[in-house]
Amino acid sequence: MSGFDLQWVGNGRHAAGDVRFTRRETFALGLCMCCLPAHGSAAHTFSLNDLGNGLFVREAPHEEATLANMGAIANTCFIIGRDSVLVIDPGGSVTDGRWLLSEIRKRTAKPIRHVVMTHVHPDHCFGAEAFVDEQPEFIGHAALRPAFDARGSFYHQRLVEMLGPENVGRLVYPTREISDVAEIDLGDRLIRIIAHGAAHTDCDLSLFDTSTGTLFPADLLFVDRIPSLDGSLLGWLREAKRLSAIAPARAVPGHGPAMVDFEAAMARQLRYLTALHDGTRRAIAAGIAINEASRTVAADQGEGWILFEDYNGRNVIQAYKELEWE
Amino acid sequence: MTRTLRTVFAAALVTAFCGGSASATDPSQPDAGREKRWQEIAGYLFDDRDIVPTDTLIKIDAPKRAEDAALVPITLTMPEKDKIKSVYLVIDDNPAPLAAHVTFGPAADPGALQLRVRIDTYTNVHAVAETKDGKLFSTAVFVKASGGCSAPSGPSDVEAMKGMGDMRMKFAKGVEKKSSEATLMIRHPNFNGMQMNQLTRLYTPPRYIDKVTVSHGDQTVLDIVGDISLSTNPVLSFNFMQTDGQPMTVVASDTKGSRWEQSFQVPSAMH
Amino acid sequence: MRGETPTTLKGAVVIDLAGLEALISKQPLLVDVGLADKKPENFPQDRLWLPTHRSIPGAVWFPGGGAAALDAEKEAAFLRRVDELVQGDRSRPIVTFCRPNCWGSWNAGKRLVMKGYTGVHWFPGGIDKWQEFHDTVAVEPDKAWDASMPK
Incomplete structure (x- = not known):
């Protein structure tokens, strides 16, 4: 594959064409790659937010994976501890992952001992291959492996169509699986990892940096961008409570600003999820069919959410499928 | 042929x-x-056999653009229901185009039918009504959906298999006297043989519900022949002519020879 | 457009839908390497299995022509057929594409570039992006290509 020199020319035209990319198609299976039209930003032009205390976040735009952004559409973070480095979500493609690795290496030579993949979605996982030579533990939820089995090839092929095989890389399976709670020490700095019940997906991990009180809820918390439901709505409402019980000082969401006030952001997300839940349940009780429900439930909740029109109907279908078995 | x-x-x-x-x-x-x-x-x-286009005997309601290609809700309505013997749902560009053939029995009210299908690409969807005198009438809509067939059945194959064969039935008051609406739900992955496992690089072997019979008392409501285009966890809504005190019985079987049977009490105070 | 890829003649140009629309007037050879639907094992005999393949109008369909590992004979058949279709004009614009469930279009583009074609374009959006704004037509496998495949 190497030696084949694809030229990424005409990025101006790319931007024009990307407006016409279909969002629902790439959203199949909750694939979080559908966002706003590309602005021509490239992975290597992203900057890192230095949040202090060795904590760095690459804040990703609300975009769809394109050649221009190389799949870098989810937030990705790393923590430099006294002894080692931990990566949370290694990027949306191997190209994105390599960029992240180079940014880490600009800042520290400490070993990267842990790479956490917070859930199955490709914008959070496909950068892992870039870290293989560092020989970290690749950490995932106990349900991540079967989820990769079921969906990996589908995601891989979809992503390859957008980025080309040399940029996508291969899936890296977790070498350490977490089914409950685990703690990792970066050198007098404990990171607590929680394996959640089905919520955003069925394999969500969150991390809590105990020394700074920073929560990394990954895609259990969407900010600005409409949440996408790919696991269990009831579960998400439940796991949200569990996160709130931690009472973190601040949070780094999977999508949105690098750092947010957790309580306010979660309250806003809960308003939407609750409306989705209540509306769907009412529709089922009233015998409203799934297609009509997808057009009407929570339709008035769009204010302030990016991509609401593209995702709400699909969220209703997901919720309906789940709640109709109650 | x-x-x-x-x-x-x-x-x-x-x-x-x-x-x-x-x-x-x-x-x-x-x-x-x-x-x-x-x-x-x-x-x-x-x-x-002649197939006559119709805009009165059978109608399709489907989303112009599917929210989820692996779960596209389709509603068929047959306004002149007393004439209808059976209906066919065909997704033209799916590799196995016939999604379902539903034959109405004496206890059916063939006025409406809802089901959920997988759609692989932008395609026409045809519904064909077969009347009791043996004639065929068709209608079609165009649906934009993509990738529905290769989309996995659940978060994982194991998860998708959980509770296989569990059934639910919900009842609602029908639009007219004696007719009631029922929604049948069956837990089943409906693996269609076009979903690939990342680890083995093999297709998950097909295993899907291919026959369902719904009876009310000793009378048949529906006979359904399903194919690989029916969505995971098939859900089917239909109307039936209620006889108080009689249960609904569902017998479903899949292509691996499994068979499930369950009876449901119909709430008698519905009318 | 090739003027924009000065570093090497081995390059291919990646195009999006707008790029393809602009290129169509130059009559590119449209090479569709989408896979044919595979009949599920144990598919019942009495059920209708009737796959179809819709593509960009004018496209030539080489099912499996983009496989990562093509044996030498098949690769030769692919290149021979493309050569016939462009009537030996290696500078003619060629667009490789497929459906989302394959990445053969990249492989096919690579083969053509290695063979010395200078007008190779890769359209990763494929049929899905095309059909969003344009109609498609049903195509059958290219006969010459089909004949080279094992039965």
């Missing part, structure tokens, strides 16, 4: 579209191509 016809079409298509040089799109040609495709399918399904 109409094998000869099929060969002729194939040859025509090759000549028309594989000449080797690109040409500007003739906007009318694609429609002709879709019509040819439908004729070919109809030839296989109905031999040379």
Whole structure:
């Protein structure tokens, strides 16, 4: 594959064409790659937010994976501890992952001992291959492996169509699986990892940096961008409570600003999820069919959410499928 | 069957579209191509029986653009229901185009039917009503959906298999006297053989619900023949003529020979 | 457009839908390497299995022509057929594409570039992006290519 020199020319035209990319198609299976039209930003032009205390976040735009952004559409973070480095979500493609690795290496030579993949979605996982030579533990939820089995090839092929095989890389399976709670020490700095019940997906991990009180809820918390439901709505409402019980000082969401006030952001997300839940349940009780429900439930909740029109109907279908078995 | 016809079409298509040089799109040609495709399918399904286009005997309500290609809700309505013997749902460009054939029994009210299907690409969806006098009437809509067939059945194959064969039935008051609406839900992955496992690089073997019979007391409501296009965890809504005190019984079987049977009490105070 | 890829003649140009629309007037050879639907094992005999393949109008369909590992004979058949279709004009614009469930279009583009074609374009959006704004037509496998495949 190497030696084949694809030229990424005409990025101006790319931007024009990307407006016409279909969002629902790439959203199949909750694939979080559908966002706003590309602005021509490239992975290597992203900057890192230095949040202090060795904590760095690459804040990703609300975009769809394109050649221009190389799949870098989810937030990705790393923590430099006294002894080692931990990566949370290694990027949306191997190209994105390599960029992240180079940014880490600009800042520290400490070993990267842990790479956490917070859930199955490709914008959070496909950068892992870039870290293989560092020989970290690749950490995932106990349900991540079967989820990769079921969906990996589908995601891989979809992503390859957008980025080309040399940029996508291969899936890296977790070498350490977490089914409950685990703690990792970066050198007098404990990171607590929680394996959640089905919520955003069925394999969500969150991390809590105990020394700074920073929560990394990954895609259990969407900010600005409409949440996408790919696991269990009831579960998400439940796991949200569990996160709130931690009472973190601040949070780094999977999508949105690098750092947010957790309580306010979660309250806003809960308003939407609750409306989705209540509306769907009412529709089922009233015998409203799934297609009509997808057009009407929570339709008035769009204010302030990016991509609401593209995702709400699909969220209703997901919720309906789940709640109709109650 | 109409094998000869099929060969002729194939040859025509090759000549028309594989000449080797690109040409500007003739906007009318694609429609002709879709019509040819439908004729070919109809030839296989109905031999040379006449199929009359209708906008009164059967109607399709489907999203113009699917929110989820692996779960596209389709509603069929048959306003002149007393004439209807059975309905066929055909997704033209799915590799196995016939999604379901539903035959109404004496306890049915064939006025409406809802089901959920997988759709693989932008395609026409045809519904064909077979009347009691043996005639066929069709209608079609165009649905934009993509990738529905290869989409996995659940978060994992193991998860998708959980509770296989569990059934639910919900009842609602029908629109007219004696007719009640029921929604049948069956837990089943409905693996269609087109979903690939990342680890083994093999397709998950097909295993799907292929026969469902719904009875009310000793009378048949529906006989359903399903195919790989029915969505995971099939859900079917239909109307039936209620006889108080009689249960609903569902017998479902899949292509691996599993068989499930369950009875449901119909709330008698519905009318 | 090739003027924009000065570093090497081995390059291919990646195009999006707008790029393809602009290119169509130059009559590119449209090479569709989408896979044919595979019949599920144990598919019941009495059920209708009738896959179809819709593509960009004018496209030549080489099912499986983009496989990562093509044996030498098949690769030769692919290149021979493309050469016939462009009538030996290696500078003619060629667009490789497929459906989302394959990445053969990249492989096919690579093969053509290695063979010395200078007008290779890769359209990763494929049929899905095309059909969003344009109609498609049913195509049959290219006969010469089909004949080279094992039966």
